[in-house]
Amino acid sequence: MVIYGVxxxxxxxxxxxxxxxxxxxxxxxxANIGGIGIAMLLLIFLSERLKKSFTLGDxxxxxxxxxxxxxxxxxxxMASKQNVLGAIDGxxxxxxxxxxxxxxxxxxxxxxxxxxx
Amino acid sequence: xxxxxxxxxxxxxxxxxxxxxxxxxxxxxxxxLSNKLTQGKFHGSAIAILLGLIFAYLGGTYTGGKQGVxxxxxxxxxxxxxxxxxxxxxxxxxxxxxxxxxxxxxxxAGISSLFIGVTLSFFVGAIVAxxxxxxxxxxxxxxxxxxxxxxxxxxxxxxxxASSEVIALSIAAGLVKSILVMIGTPLLAKYIGxxxxxxxxxxxxxxxxxxxxxxGLAAVDPKLVPYGAMTATFYxxxxxxxxxxxxxxxxxxxx
Numbered sequence: 628m629v630i631y632g633v634x635x636x637x638x639x640x641x642x643x644x645x646x647x648x649x650x651x652x653x654x655x656x657x658a659n660i661g662g663i664g665i666a667m668l669l670l671i672f673l674s675e676r677l678k679k680s681f682t683l684g685d686x687x688x689x690x691x692x693x694x695x696x697x698x699x700x701x702x703x704x705m706a707s708k709q710n711v712l713g714a715i716d717g718x719x720x721x722x723x724x725x726x727x728x729x730x731x732x733x734x735x736x737x738x739x740x741x742x743x744x
Numbered sequence: 745x746x747x748x749x750x751x752x753x754x755x756x757x758x759x760x761x762x763x764x765x766x767x768x769x770x771x772x773x774x775x776x777l778s779n780k781l782t783q784g785k786f787h788g789s790a791i792a793i794l795l796g797l798i799f800a801y802l803g804g805t806y807t808g809g810k811q812g813v814x815x816x817x818x819x820x821x822x823x824x825x826x827x828x829x830x831x832x833x834x835x836x837x838x839x840x841x842x843x844x845x846x847x848x849x850x851x852x853a854g855i856s857s858l859f860i861g862v863t864l865s866f867f868v869g870a871i872v873a874x875x876x877x878x879x880x881x882x883x884x885x886x887x888x889x890x891x892x893x894x895x896x897x898x899x900x901x902x903x904x905x906a907s908s909e910v911i912a913l914s915i916a917a918g919l920v921k922s923i924l925v926m927i928g929t930p931l932l933a934k935y936i937g938x939x940x941x942x943x944x945x946x947x948x949x950x951x952x953x954x955x956x957x958x959x960g961l962a963a964v965d966p967k968l969v970p971y972g973a974m975t976a977t978f979y980x981x982x983x984x985x986x987x988x989x990x991x992x993x994x995x996x997x998x999x
Contacts, residue, residue, distance in 0.1 A: 640836045651981060656988075658899055660981030663832050663954075664974050667839035671847075674840060694837035698969065699789050700767045701834045702962045704826030705955055706796030706926060707770075707819075708812040712804030714923050717916020724872040724891045725920025728865040729928060732950040735864070736936045739857050739946045 632690020635677075639669040752818060759821025766819060770795050790930035790963035797923060835958060839970040847974065850945040854975045857949030862983045865891045865952070866991050869917055881996040883910045888995070889987035890914020891921060893953050896983035903988040922956040929960025938964060941971040948972030952979025 640663075647662020654660065674691075714721065755762045774795055775788035800812030809815030814823030824830070869891025873884045886906040890897025890913065897914030900906075906914075929938070929947075937943050948957050948971065957976040961969045 636833070636837055636840075640833055643836070644832075647981070651984075654985055656899070656981070656984045658895065658981050658984040660985070661978040663835055664977035666832075666836045667842070667970060667974055667977075670836055670839050671842050671844060675844075688840075691837050691840045694834050695840060698834040698838055699792070699962050699966060700764075700771060701825060701830050702959045703770055703789070703792045703796045704763060704767050704822045705831055706793045706826070706959055707767075707799045707803070707822050708814040708826045709797060709800045709923060709955070710804060710810045710919055711797055711801040711812065711923060713810060714916055714919035715801075717913060717920060720872055720876050720887065720913060721890075721916035721920050724869040724887065724917045726924060727872065728868040728891050729921050729924045729951070731864055731868065732861060733928065733932055733936055735857075735860065735950055736938060736943055736946055739853055739860070739950070740937055740943045742853060742856075 628684075629686050629690040631684075632687040632692075633694075634690075635673065635687075636670065636691050636694060639673065640666045642666065643669055755818050756820065759819075760824050761821070762818065763821035763825040766813075766822060767825065770799075787930055787963050789966075793926055793959045793963055797926065831955070831958060835969065835973045838966070838973070842970045846941040846971070847945075850942040850971070853942060854945040854949050857946040858952075858975055858978055858982055861950035861952050861979065862892055862986055863991070864950075865921070866983075866987060869914075870995060879999065881992065881999045882906050884999065885987065885992045885995050886910050886914045887917060888991065889983065890917040892918070892983040892987060893980050894918025894922065895980045896987055899984045900987040900992075904992065918953070921951075922953040925951050925953055925956030926959040926963075929956075930963040933964040938968075941968065944968035944971035945975050948975035949979065952976050952983070954980070 643666025644659060644662035646665050647659040650660040651658050771792045774792035778784055778786055778788035778791055803813035803816055807815040811823055813819045866888040870884050870888035873887040878884050882904045883906055885904060886897060886901035887910065889900035894915045897918050898911050901911040901914055938947055944961060951957050954976055957972045958969065961972045
């Protein structure tokens with residue numbers, strides 16, 4: 628049943644966000660720490676576990692893969708609702724600090740990629 | 745009742761469905777441009793994201809709102825489709841099929857990129873603020889925090905009691921960062937080796953902005969999305985943790 632996949636995905640997301648909120652409170656800050664990352668780990672872990680005990684049917688799987696495929700359209704919608712005007716109106720301080728931070732971070736990617744393992 | 749009124753009522757009442765058509769048209773047109781003008785070299789999804797940002801700019805100019813096209817009544821459904829709830833839901837879904845070994849292999853690099861990313865962005869923002877004449881530790885810290893992400897800025901600013909003008913500035917700095925990551929990633933990906941899970945995790949840790957990382961990797965290779973998103977999701981939390989505490993103390997020592 629396709630709902631099993633969607634339900635599993637939803638369960639992981641909610642549990643992840645709840646744990647992320649707890650983690651935030653634990654550190655005394657009003658923010659979610661890694662909720663979505665925890666949700667992703669839960670999904671990876673649970674789907675591998677479930678695969679061992681019984682097979683996640685093709686249709687159940689589609690309840691998850693559909694959302695993963697609809698990801699790009701969602702990102703396009705997300706881009707269409709950004710406050711682009713606000714970013715440009717922020718003036719030179721906002722443009723410079725954001726711009727330099729992004730540029731330096733890009734330059735660091737090849738450097739940090741070398742230190743793996 | 746004229747025909748346009750009927751149509752526009754139906755479209756607004758079924759906002760989410762209207763947004764599927766809207767986004768579907770953008771994506772179709774973008775892949776068409778990608779194939780005809782660049783022979784597919786510039787990814788269709790990169791063009792679609794760019795078009796989305798242009799529409800967002802036009803929408804913001806037209807309505808004066810903060811939600812891009814979602815402030816236009818007919819397209820309010822775009823706000824739901826592109827909102828944090830569905831975005832995060834889809835991001836979690838991309839993790840299905842990820843190999844745990846790939847995550848473990850880049851664990852250390854991913855975690856160090858998080859700390860380096862938050863600190864680097866913070867100090868860039870702080871230094872720019874100092875150059876522009878800010879001399880109080882609270883304002884400098886808030887602008888630095890905003891450069892981390894546009895969530896960390898206001899969280900830090902309100903914790904430290906920064907003025908609303910400085911908080912607005914910190915949000916703008918974070919917005920600039922997020923939009924530049926969206927635009928810059930597909931252009932720079934091949935020069936910085938952003939083509940494997942390891943560099944995607946480092947990318948997520950360094951940039952941190954959820955929307956920027958999500959859109960940037962979507963435009964390069966959707967298979968890399970879960971790896972970048974995995975580290976990026978810890979970034980804002982880490983920023984909220986470090987900026988009002990250790991990083992603020994460092995700035996306060998100097999000022």
